[in-house]
Amino acid sequence: MDRHPQNDWQSIHYDPRFDEYWIAAGSARQCLFFCPWCGVPLPESKRDRWFDELEALGYPDPLFDNVPAIYRTSEWWTRCAVTEKGS
Numbered sequence: 001m002d003r004h005p006q007n008d009w010q011s012i013h014y015d016p017r018f019d020e021y022w023i024a025a026g027s028a029r030q031c032l033f034f035c036p037w038c039g040v041p042l043p044e045s046k047r048d049r050w051f052d053e054l055e056a057l058g059y060p061d062p063l064f065d066n067v068p069a070i071y072r073t074s075e076w077w078t079r080c081a082v083t084e085k086g087s
């Protein structure tokens, strides 16, 4: 997805928290499951896991709560891979 020059004008947005690609649909987000240019499947959304982990940490409404900084970026799901590499 990142390598397509067609997306230089940012028609498709990326949310690193959920590892999701999306386009604006009115005031809502329409998630994409396949690359619109080459058709490869996009990464599986981590949205459910994001909510599960934050609720387990005591944030019942994570979209509005002041969640830890790592949960505002891709860090919360990339750090696991880093840990596994080191062990």
Ligand SMILES: [Zn+2]
Residues within 6 Å of the ligand: 001, 004, 035, 036, 037, 038, 039, 040
């Ligand atoms: Zn593509």
